[in-house]
Amino acid sequence: RVIELGESMVAANPKRADAFIQRAxxxxxxxRFADAMADLDTAKKLGADEHDLALxxxxxxxxxxxxxxxxxxxxSRTKLFANHTHLGxxxxxxxxxxQFDKADELFAQADRKVxxxxxxxxxxxxxxxxSMWDRAGHHARAQALWRRAVQRLPQFAHAAGHLALVMxx
Numbered sequence: 001r002v003i004e005l006g007e008s009m010v011a012a013n014p015k016r017a018d019a020f021i022q023r024a025x026x027x028x029x030x031x032r033f034a035d036a037m038a039d040l041d042t043a044k045k046l047g048a049d050e051h052d053l054a055l056x057x058x059x060x061x062x063x064x065x066x067x068x069x070x071x072x073x074x075x076s077r078t079k080l081f082a083n084h085t086h087l088g089x090x091x092x093x094x095x096x097x098x099q100f101d102k103a104d105e106l107f108a109q110a111d112r113k114v115x116x117x118x119x120x121x122x123x124x125x126x127x128x129x130x131s132m133w134d135r136a137g138h139h140a141r142a143q144a145l146w147r148r149a150v151q152r153l154p155q156f157a158h159a160a161g162h163l164a165l166v167m168x169x
Contacts, residue, residue, distance in 0.1 A: 002026045010039075017048035021056060028060050036060050059089065067097045078106075084113040088125050095132030103132055123153035130162065139166060 006026030013019035024039035037060055040053055058073035074090040091106035107129040114121055130145030143166050149159035 002029055003032075015046060017043040017046040017052075020046065021048060021052065024056055024060075028056070028063065031063070033060055033064055055086075055089075058093075062089075062093050062096070065096075067093050071097065082109070082113070084110045084115075084121060084125070087113060088121070088128065091125075092128045092132075095128065095135070098136075100132060100136050104129065107132075119152040123149045123156050123159065126152060127156065127159045127162075130159070134162075134166075142166070 003026055006023035009019045010023050020039040020043040024036040024043070027033070027036035027039060037057075040048075040057055040060070044050075044053060054073045055077055058070045058077070061067070061070035061073070071090070071093050074086070074093050078086040078090045080086075087106050087110035091103045091110060094106065095103035107125055110125050111122065114125075126145045126149035130142040130149065132142075133139075133145065134142035143163065146159050146163040146166070149156055150163055153159070
């Protein structure tokens with residue numbers, strides 16, 4: 001359904017950069033990364049500002065494992081506006097680049113910046129932080145953070161699955 005919505009937006013607005021940015025987001029959500037990147041390139045040709053393309057491009061690059069290309073884009077967004085989302089995305093990228101201490105500092109800052117009552121962002125931050133520490137070999141720390149993610153959002157199946165794998169029988 002998300003692809004249908006993205007494609008209908010472009011069909012209705014074939015000369016609007018924002019339609020291609022929205023469809024790129026749809027494609028990225030179903031891992032059609034090449035299509036998403038092509039849409040961002042089209043949006044650029046249609047006049048989209050680099051500012052509007054930086055975050056979607058960075059998230060696609062990170063999803064492709066191209067962290068060295070994604071990081072400068074995330075850093076520029078964080079410098080522009082250090083909110084919970086930008087801090088969390090930069091932290092996730094740095095964690096995947098094995099910059100554990102800097103990433104952990106950014107995750108902590110992101111946690112402190114959350115101002116809404118929704119548990120989703122806090123659970124995602126805890127999950128990403130846990131996954132980073134698990135990759136670093138700090139399994140007890142990861143387990144505590146996965147537990148925090150599940151406490152914040154009990155239906156977070158991905159976090160619950162990771163937690164179940166490390167819990168003793």
